[in-house]
Amino acid sequence: MIRFEEISHHYPGQEHELLLDTISLTIERGECVGLTGPSGCGKSTLAHIGAGHIRPTGGRVLIEGRDLTAQPSRKVFLIHQEHDLFPWQRVEKQIQFAMTTPDAGRIKELLRLVRLTGYETFFPNQLSGGMKKRLALARALAVNPDLLILDESFSSLDSQLKTELHEDLRRIWRETGTTILMITHDSRELANLAHREIRLTAERPTRIRKGALV
Amino acid sequence: MPVKTLPVCIVHRTILHKGVWKDYEELRILTTFNHDHLPMLEYLEYRTIAVNCLYSIERVLAGVGLAVVVGIAAGLGRSMLPPMLKRNRLLKFLLEAPKFPPPIAWIPFVIIWFGIGETSAYAIVFIGAFAPIFTSTYEGAEAVPLALKNCARSMEIRGARLLWKIILPAAMPQIFTGIRVGVGMGWMSVIAAEMISGQSGLGYSIQLNRLNMQYDQMTVDMILIGIIGFLLFETIILLQKKIIPWHESTLS
Numbered sequence: 001m002i003r004f005e006e007i008s009h010h011y012p013g014q015e016h017e018l019l020l021d022t023i024s025l026t027i028e029r030g031e032c033v034g035l036t037g038p039s040g041c042g043k044s045t046l047a048h049i050g051a052g053h054i055r056p057t058g059g060r061v062l063i064e065g066r067d068l069t070a071q072p073s074r075k076v077f078l079i080h081q082e083h084d085l086f087p088w089q090r091v092e093k094q095i096q097f098a099m100t101t102p103d104a105g106r107i108k109e110l111l112r113l114v115r116l117t118g119y120e121t122f123f124p125n126q127l128s129g130g131m132k133k134r135l136a137l138a139r140a141l142a143v144n145p146d147l148l149i150l151d152e153s154f155s156s157l158d159s160q161l162k163t164e165l166h167e168d169l170r171r172i173w174r175e176t177g178t179t180i181l182m183i184t185h186d187s188r189e190l191a192n193l194a195h196r197e198i199r200l201t202a203e204r205p206t207r208i209r210k211g212a213l214v
Numbered sequence: 215m216p217v218k219t220l221p222v223c224i225v226h227r228t229i230l231h232k233g234v235w236k237d238y239e240e241l242r243i244l245t246t247f248n249h250d251h252l253p254m255l256e257y258l259e260y261r262t263i264a265v266n267c268l269y270s271i272e273r274v275l276a277g278v279g280l281a282v283v284v285g286i287a288a289g290l291g292r293s294m295l296p297p298m299l300k301r302n303r304l305l306k307f308l309l310e311a312p313k314f315p316p317p318i319a320w321i322p323f324v325i326i327w328f329g330i331g332e333t334s335a336y337a338i339v340f341i342g343a344f345a346p347i348f349t350s351t352y353e354g355a356e357a358v359p360l361a362l363k364n365c366a367r368s369m370e371i372r373g374a375r376l377l378w379k380i381i382l383p384a385a386m387p388q389i390f391t392g393i394r395v396g397v398g399m400g401w402m403s404v405i406a407a408e409m410i411s412g413q414s415g416l417g418y419s420i421q422l423n424r425l426n427m428q429y430d431q432m433t434v435d436m437i438l439i440g441i442i443g444f445l446l447f448e449t450i451i452l453l454q455k456k457i458i459p460w461h462e463s464t465l466s
Contacts, residue, residue, distance in 0.1 A: 053364045072367035084361040088383040088460045097379075098369055123460040143369060 001064060002027045002050075002076075002147045002179065008058035009045055019045055022059065025198055027147065032173060032180040034194030041200045043183045044081075047151045050181065051078035063146055074100075077145035079136050081152045085124040091135055092120040098142035106142070113172055114138040130161040134168060141176060150182045154189065166192045263419070267438055270404055270415040273332070274446065277339020278400045282393060285344050289351025289389075290377060313349070317342035317403040321410050330411045335404060342403030343396035350392025354385030387461050390454045397450055401443045416442075 009020040019042045027033050037043050048054040050061055055070035062068070063075045089097060095110055096102045111117045114134035124132055133153060140148050154162050170193060173180065182194060190197055292300075292309065299305055320341050321334075328334045358381055366380045408417025416435050423431040454461070 048364075051364070051368055053367070072364065072370070074368065074370055077368050078364070080361045080365075082359075082361055084359070084365045086362065086365075086380070086383070088386070088458065125460060125462060145368075 001029060001062075002181075003062040004046070004050065004059070005062060006059040007046065007049055007056045007061070009042065009049065009054070009056045020049075020056070023200070024059075027179060027181055029146075029179055030177045032182060032193055032195050034190040034197040035181060035183045035200065036185065036190065036197055037200030043200055044151055046200070047078055047149045047181070047183055050147065050149055051076045053078070074143050075145055076147045076149065077140045077143045078149040078151060079140055079153045081155060083124065083132055083136070085132060085136060085139070087124050089123075090120065091116060091122050091124075091127075094124070094135060094139050095142045098139045110138040110141055113141070113175065114168060129157055130165060133157065133165055137169070137172065141172065141178065145178070147179045147181060150180060150184075152183055152185065155185065162186070162189070169193060263434065263438065266414060266416050266419045266435075267442060270401075270408065270417065271442060271446075273335045273404045273408075273415065274339050274397070274400045277336045277404065278343045278393075278397050280336065281340045281343035281347050281396055281400065284340075285347030285392070285396070286351045286382075286389060289348045290355055290382065290385075292348075292352045293355035293381065294377065313345040317399065318406045318410075321407060324407075325411055330413070334411060335407050335415070338403045338407040339400040343400035346395035346399060347389070347392040350388045350395070351385060354388030354392075355381050357388065358384040383458075386458045387463075390450065390458065394447060394450050397446050398443065401439075401446060405439055 003024075003026045005024055007020050007023045008018055010018050023042075023046065025033075035043055035046070045054060049056045049069075052061070052068060052070055052072035060067050060069040061076075068075060085094060086097070091111070092107060095107045099106065108117075111120065114137055116131065116134060116138065119127065119131065124135065127135065136153070154165050157165065166189065169180075172178070173193075180193075182189070184190060317338055321338060324334045324337045324341075328337055362380060362384055363376070366376055371379060404415065405417035405420070408415035408419075409421045410417075412418035412421070416439055420432055420435045423429070423435065454463075
């Protein structure tokens with residue numbers, strides 16, 4: 001279970017203007033939760049707080065009861081909006097690098113899972129946008145996190161590619177059962193993938209609905 | 215006029231211009247039989263153009279090689295300083311100000327510190343090449359996208375491993391830009407150093423030929439400096455393609 005407990009945050013020098021105001025949310029193991037909300041409401045900041053990249057001004061992040069606030073670890077892995085693949089590593093190396101102990105069989109398995117078999121020796125700059133996203137997914141799965149956060153990871157892709165990637169993600173989720181927090185603006189993405197939606201507003205997060213990802 | 219013969223024609227025109235060729239011929243006859251010019255005769259006898267080229271190349275490679283190692287280490291070290299020290303104006307001044315005097319201005323100091331000899335030549339090249347490599351490494355390391363650093367931290371890659379496995383490779387394109395500029399600066403510095411205090415090398419050759427009014431030789435030296443400088447530059451580009459084959463410039 002992953003719990004964001006009374007998270008508050010403001011940027012330095014803007015103490016009077018809270019970006020996040022005592023947000024609490026719980027994600028159960030194996031769940032896929034969609035996090036939505038208007039631009040600038042703090043969704044990405046919450047994602048970074050979850051991944052331990054930002055120390056919130058208040059509250060804590062608990063992973064299986066352990067306080068991991070502002071401690072980046074393999075427990076939570078965030079796939080950013082922009083490409084965060086290491087451009088100097090070939091496809092196979094990207095996945096191997098993310099593992100604690102290199103496992104050729106697992107690398108092969110992950111490449112199959114994201115349909116990148118045959119592209120092992122390619123650099124990220126030689127891949128298409130969709131392939132890069134799939135490689136980022138494979139690498140995240142190689143980390144084997146308790147929580148995978150997708151921060152508008154598919155936002156820059158065209159609708160056909162998005163549909164393909166939704167299918168991929170659904171299949172990967174079925175095979176791996178990874179817990180996912182998905183930040184998105186796309187209602188189709190939510191309908192296709194998320195078990196439930198949490199909407200961030202100016203007030204508190206609101207639980208909207210249940211469904212999907214089955 | 216065929217393109218191939220154009221450089222030859224330019225050289226000939228330069229040499230023959232305003233009777234320089236005649237002066238050169240007269241001087242050559244004079245100096246050949248004048249025993250006061252024995253060192254120069256020795257030079258003509260033993261120090262061929264090729265040897266001078268090799269002397270200059272060796273000096274630039276040694277000086278730039280040292281500047282690459284020290285410059286990259288210092289640049290990465292500076293990037294690892296705490297933000298408070300990075301913002302410190304005095305430290306910034308101390309690190310930035312020594313870059314501004316041109317390498318040639320360091321020659322008198324280098325001669326005082328190391329005397330006239332090979333060490334001084336290496337030192338001048340080092341001074342010329344160090345600044346661009348140091349600066350580009352620091353700026354390259356600072357420009358590594360936060361997304362990459364965060365991603366590495368989520369893989370529990372920290373400290374020296376983060377520096378070696380993430381920051382250094384990510385900064386390599388900018389480091390290579392610095393090395394290319396550094397090689398150019400080093401090459402110009404070594405020629406200047408040889409002109410002032412050298413006993414060999416292309417810079418020394420130019421100076422000697424100037425004193426003896428051997429303009430044809432001077433022209434050959436100048437052309438060689440241009441060609442070798444260009445080849446050094448191209449060598450770095452080839453190295454860049456080998457070392458960072460993933461960079462857009464190589465892939466395209």
